[in-house]
Amino acid sequence: MDRINIAGAGIAGLSAAIALAEKGIPSLLISVQPSERAQSVMAEGGINACLDTMGEHDTVEEHFRDTMKGGVFIADEDAVRSLTSHAPEMIDFLERIGVPFNRENGHVIQRNFGGQKKKRTAFARSSTGKIIMSALIDEVRRYEAAGLVRRLCHHNVTGIDIRRTDSGLSCEGLWLCDTYTDRMYYSRGHVIAAWGGMNGLFPGHTTGTAANTGRLTADVFLRGVTLSDLEFIQYHPTTVDIGSKRLLLTEAARGEGGKLFIERDRKPWYFMEELYPESGSLSPRDVVSREMYRVCQRDDCKPPVYLDMRMIDKPTWESKLSDLRSWIIYHLGTDPVKEPVAVSPGIHFFMGGIDVDKRHRTDAVGLYAAGECACQYHGANRLGGNSLLGALWGGRQAAYTAAEETGECENGEPAAVGESEGFDVTAYDAGAAEMCGILVSGLGIVRDEQTMRSALDRLDGFADAHRDDPLHAGAVLGQAMLLSALARRESRGAHSRSDHPQRDDERFGRRTYCRYKDGKIQIQI
Amino acid sequence: MDYEITILRHKKGSDRSYYQTFAYTSEGNENIAAVLDRINRPSMTDIGGEPAEPVRWECSCLQKKCGACAMVINGIPCLACDRKISDCPAKFTIEPLRKFPVVEDLIVDRSSMMDELRSLNVWLSGEARSSDDNMTCYEASVCLQCGCCLEVCPNFCAGGEFAGMSAAVPMTRLLLEMDNKQGKELASSYVRNIFEGCGKSLACRDICPAGIDIDKMLINSNAVAVWRRNKHKVVKK
Ligand SMILES: Cc1cc2nc3c(=O)[nH]c(=O)nc-3n(C[C@H](O)[C@H](O)[C@H](O)COP(=O)(O)OP(=O)(O)OC[C@H]3O[C@@H](n4cnc5c(N)ncnc54)[C@H](O)[C@@H]3O)c2cc1C
Ligand code: SF4
Ligand code: SF4
Ligand code: FES
Numbered sequence: 001m002d003r004i005n006i007a008g009a010g011i012a013g014l015s016a017a018i019a020l021a022e023k024g025i026p027s028l029l030i031s032v033q034p035s036e037r038a039q040s041v042m043a044e045g046g047i048n049a050c051l052d053t054m055g056e057h058d059t060v061e062e063h064f065r066d067t068m069k070g071g072v073f074i075a076d077e078d079a080v081r082s083l084t085s086h087a088p089e090m091i092d093f094l095e096r097i098g099v100p101f102n103r104e105n106g107h108v109i110q111r112n113f114g115g116q117k118k119k120r121t122a123f124a125r126s127s128t129g130k131i132i133m134s135a136l137i138d139e140v141r142r143y144e145a146a147g148l149v150r151r152l153c154h155h156n157v158t159g160i161d162i163r164r165t166d167s168g169l170s171c172e173g174l175w176l177c178d179t180y181t182d183r184m185y186y187s188r189g190h191v192i193a194a195w196g197g198m199n200g201l202f203p204g205h206t207t208g209t210a211a212n213t214g215r216l217t218a219d220v221f222l223r224g225v226t227l228s229d230l231e232f233i234q235y236h237p238t239t240v241d242i243g244s245k246r247l248l249l250t251e252a253a254r255g256e257g258g259k260l261f262i263e264r265d266r267k268p269w270y271f272m273e274e275l276y277p278e279s280g281s282l283s284p285r286d287v288v289s290r291e292m293y294r295v296c297q298r299d300d301c302k303p304p305v306y307l308d309m310r311m312i313d314k315p316t317w318e319s320k321l322s323d324l325r326s327w328i329i330y331h332l333g334t335d336p337v338k339e340p341v342a343v344s345p346g347i348h349f350f351m352g353g354i355d356v357d358k359r360h361r362t363d364a365v366g367l368y369a370a371g372e373c374a375c376q377y378h379g380a381n382r383l384g385g386n387s388l389l390g391a392l393w394g395g396r397q398a399a400y401t402a403a404e405e406t407g408e409c410e411n412g413e414p415a416a417v418g419e420s421e422g423f424d425v426t427a428y429d430a431g432a433a434e435m436c437g438i439l440v441s442g443l444g445i446v447r448d449e450q451t452m453r454s455a456l457d458r459l460d461g462f463a464d465a466h467r468d469d470p471l472h473a474g475a476v477l478g479q480a481m482l483l484s485a486l487a488r489r490e491s492r493g494a495h496s497r498s499d500h501p502q503r504d505d506e507r508f509g510r511r512t513y514c515r516y517k518d519g520k521i522q523i524q525i
Numbered sequence: 526m527d528y529e530i531t532i533l534r535h536k537k538g539s540d541r542s543y544y545q546t547f548a549y550t551s552e553g554n555e556n557i558a559a560v561l562d563r564i565n566r567p568s569m570t571d572i573g574g575e576p577a578e579p580v581r582w583e584c585s586c587l588q589k590k591c592g593a594c595a596m597v598i599n600g601i602p603c604l605a606c607d608r609k610i611s612d613c614p615a616k617f618t619i620e621p622l623r624k625f626p627v628v629e630d631l632i633v634d635r636s637s638m639m640d641e642l643r644s645l646n647v648w649l650s651g652e653a654r655s656s657d658d659n660m661t662c663y664e665a666s667v668c669l670q671c672g673c674c675l676e677v678c679p680n681f682c683a684g685g686e687f688a689g690m691s692a693a694v695p696m697t698r699l700l701l702e703m704d705n706k707q708g709k710e711l712a713s714s715y716v717r718n719i720f721e722g723c724g725k726s727l728a729c730r731d732i733c734p735a736g737i738d739i740d741k742m743l744i745n746s747n748a749v750a751v752w753r754r755n756k757h758k759v760v761k762k
Binding site for chain 2: 033034036037038039041042095096097098099100101103104105106124125127130131134135138139141142144145153154180181182209211242243244245247327424425426427429430
């Protein structure tokens with residue numbers, strides 16, 4: 001059987017490698033850093049599945065409905081059904097490989113998370129992603145020892161070999177560079193994309209890792225692969241600026257009782273509780289971020305918004321939020337048990353990415369995508385706890401489809417193809433910071449035609465000036481994001497427009513597709 | 526405040542390392558990760574005004590969760606994103622971890638640490654036995670594979686029989702989750718490559734940036750692998 005290339009070794013890539021190995025199919029698991037460094041280890045809050053262990057009569061149907069509603073009804077229903085109905089099985093798998101979830105009386109316990117009425121989020125204290133990753137890495141090691149998985153860490157995938165044929169796009173393999181020696185290789189065969197979100201377009205502005213550069217998403221876009229829903233960028237309501245990045249204060253803080261307030265008439269105003277009596281501070285992220293933005297604009301309110309966690313009891317801090325408290329003390333020098341913490345929204349998750357069908361196929365034959373680089377499951381706004389699940393299940397689905405569609409030829413060892421030329425890192429970083437400034441000016445929490453147009457004009461100039469350097473592909477991806485946002489002349493989920501404040505299902509109740517053809521970006525909704 | 530930061534540098538592919546000093550004015554309370562970012566600017570110069578190449582170092586999460594940025598700061602192995610500049614003296618050094626081959630500047634090749642886990646059968650044979658009382662397994666799962674513990678360990682040298690704490694900690698989770706039969710091979714790796722080599726000086730304990738209670742890990746693993754005690758009676762602290 002052909003060996004399958006997996007580009008990226010976070011939760012999606014590991015999950016794909018395990019699913020292939022279970023079927024006896026070998027894979028080459030390539031990542032620029034070892035899995036221990038992938039963004040997935042940063043997830044804190046938890047992973048969703050209807051286990052109904054909390055006596056609330058939770059059902060898979062409700063998980064399905066909450067996910068569709070959270071995503072404002074543009075996610076693929078069949079895909080979301082498949083995700084939510086397999087979620088309990090995924091938790092069962094994680095338990096079997098030894099993930100020490102918080103448990104009581106022989107059951108995994110679950111917590112509240114935004115946008116969901118029932119306790120449906122399984123967690124491992126405050127390091128869920130890290131703990132799941134450790135178990136997945138150990139599991140992959142077993143298959144490595146059996147010769148089914150070959151891990152190539154410190155290998156940067158530099159491009160995906162996608163060719164135009166008479167019958168459409170076809171993925172033939174990928175190029176990779178050993179970052180320790182700068183030697184380049186070509187690995188033939190089908191590719192599962194699992195390279196994470198597009199944080200690299202927003203250095204210093206995201207809660208995730210800038211090691212997920214988004215460059216490969218730009219690369220496949222320029223080679224003709226369709227991207228979708230790029231305008232939907234999730235701003236997490238509770239982040240703090242710590243200089244080099246934005247630090248996330250997990251939603252679990254609100255799940256366990258924390259509330260947001262702003263000073264109004266010299267008194268704290270718990271605006272979410274007043275404006276949204278049912279869900280309060282634990283409303284979906286897009287709703288909370290938008291309201292935070294709005295109250296900060298009001299004349300009678302004095303920014304910033306604070307996250308008040310003083311009502312959380314001691315046992316909860318100790319058993320469920322211990323890391324959170326030590327983070328805050330370390331980075332901000334305040335103790336959240338005694339004082340509220342000033343917070344503001346920060347870029348956290350990309351709902352959009354490589355367009356995939358229910359079985360995680362892209363429009364290039366032989367290229368599959370899963371995890372945060374893919375656009376699936378989350379619609380216009382992702383619910384907390386659904387992306388670990390989406391990456392885990394998506395990786396598995398992509399692997400199953402790739403397994404079915406991969407032929408019986410030997411693709412051999414990656415072949416040496418010379419040395420990488422490298423590029424000027426400081427110039428790249430300075431350019432990326434400039435581009436980020438342009439993008440955030442247009443793609444904020446609340447957008448309008450004029451600011452987006454002016455950002456696009458500046459970005460067009462930037463792209464022209466960088467036509468021949470490594471920043472160009474990212475600039476084109478940025479243009480595609482802005483054009484998608486301009487085309488969606490309505491407000492939906494994470495895409496909120498002051499000039500089109502209403503939702504318009506008739507014209508826009510579906511995905512935004514984005515294609516690059518003959519040097520031009522085409523948008524279709 | 527003004528600092529003089531001396532960095533041990535190494536060009537990729539070269540067999541020579543050299544020190545280079547940079548002047549740095551701190552804005553207050555930033556960590557060394559932010560400092561390195563700020564030193565690296567277009568047309569940067571060293572303290573003598575000579576043009577300098579950007580300092581290469583590895584990072585990912587920038588919040589103590591991934592272990593990428595481990596290096597030796599003022600003689601102490603730690604994470605650059607964890608160490609505040611305000612805790613450093615006015616003149617201090619930054620060097621790469623010394624127990625691994627240097628790739629470039631502060632980047633070292635830690636593959637041997639991860640390869641070791643494979644050669645020691647560090648995985649689960651069969652299904653895990655889940656238990657409500659899984660705090661030790663949780664703590665053992667937070668190991669960052671950063672390698673700081675190996676740096677200070679008097680008994681560890683790369684390629685030697687003794688695998689060090691970066692192997693012992695992940696083993697603890699697995700030993701606790703398998704029954705004696707399933708865990709037989711791992712237990713013998715543990716006895717041979719950890720138990721028999723560790724001097725119990727616990728130099729590694731205070732260094733671990735993940736705050737892992739090394740003592741507790743060893744006690745639990747010893748109970749299972751060495752004294753063959755049943756998992757459910759293992760030691761809690
Ligand atoms: C702070 C934080 C907290 C979060 N909390 C939660 C939560 O509680 N619940 C939840 O469900 N979700 C959470 N998320 C989101 C979730 O963690 C991610 O969406 C998910 O982990 C993505 O997994 P992934 O496998 O797609 O990508 P990643 O884990 O980002 O992995 C990407 C992989 O690709 C590799 N890679 C990237 N570029 C290249 C390249 N060019 N060449 C080779 N390799 C490359 C990387 O090295 C890495 O191995 C959180 C995210 C953040 C940032
Ligand atoms: S206890 Fe001492 S000998 Fe054992 S691993 Fe730690 S530092 Fe090394
Ligand atoms: S035990 Fe601690 S110091 Fe050692 S590798 Fe793990 S996290 Fe790092
Ligand atoms: S960059 Fe992840 S621990 Fe420092």
